[in-house]
Amino acid sequence: MNKKFKMIIASLLLVSFCMTQSLFAVSVHGHAGVVEKPSRVQSLEYKGVGMIILNKINQSNWVHYSIETDGEKFDYVLVKLKVEQNTCPHVKVNSVHIWDGKKRVGKFTVNWVGSGYIKVNFPSSLKNHKFVDGMGVSIGIAASGCGDVFRKLTFYSVTANEI
Numbered sequence: 001m002n003k004k005f006k007m008i009i010a011s012l013l014l015v016s017f018c019m020t021q022s023l024f025a026v027s028v029h030g031h032a033g034v035v036e037k038p039s040r041v042q043s044l045e046y047k048g049v050g051m052i053i054l055n056k057i058n059q060s061n062w063v064h065y066s067i068e069t070d071g072e073k074f075d076y077v078l079v080k081l082k083v084e085q086n087t088c089p090h091v092k093v094n095s096v097h098i099w100d101g102k103k104r105v106g107k108f109t110v111n112w113v114g115s116g117y118i119k120v121n122f123p124s125s126l127k128n129h130k131f132v133d134g135m136g137v138s139i140g141i142a143a144s145g146c147g148d149v150f151r152k153l154t155f156y157s158v159t160a161n162e163i
Helices: 003-020
Strands: 024-029 041-047 050-055 059-067 074-084 091-100 103-112 116-121 135-143 151-162
Touching: 024 059, 050 059, 050 135, 059 151, 074 091, 074 135, 091 116, 091 151, 103 116, 135 151
Parallel strands: none
Antiparallel strands: 024 151, 041 050, 050 151, 059 135, 074 116, 074 151, 091 103, 091 135
C-alpha cells in the first residue's frame, strides 16, 4: 500500500473512534410528560411539542418523563419550560427526581421560578451510574396562595446528556 492510502485509512479510523467517544444527548418533547394527579390541575393541553398545565392553587403535583436507555451514563438533565404568572409569583419547580426503572437514584431540591432551562448537574456518584432500565425524570411543581388565580406552566422538553 502506498503512504497516501495508509494516511487516509488512519484518518478514517481516528475519526470513527472520536465519533464513538463524543457526547450525545437524549431528548423527549414536553407533550410526552405524564401528570401524576390530574385532579390537581385546572386544565391540561397538548400543543405542538409542549404540554401546558394550569395548576390549581395550593396544589403540588409531579410531571414524569421517560427516557429510553441501554446502559448509558449521563452527567446532567436539562428541562426547558415556561412559567406564566398572572399577579402572584407562587408557582415553582421545587424538586427533580431521577429514576433507573423503578429505583430512585437521584433526588434534587430546586427552587426555580421563571422561564428557560433548569439544569440539574449529577454528582460523581450518579455520573458513574449506568441506566439499564430506562431513565425517569420526575419534576415536582407547586402553586400556592393567590386566591382564584391559576398558574400556567408549559413543558417543552427534557434532555439527558450522555457521557
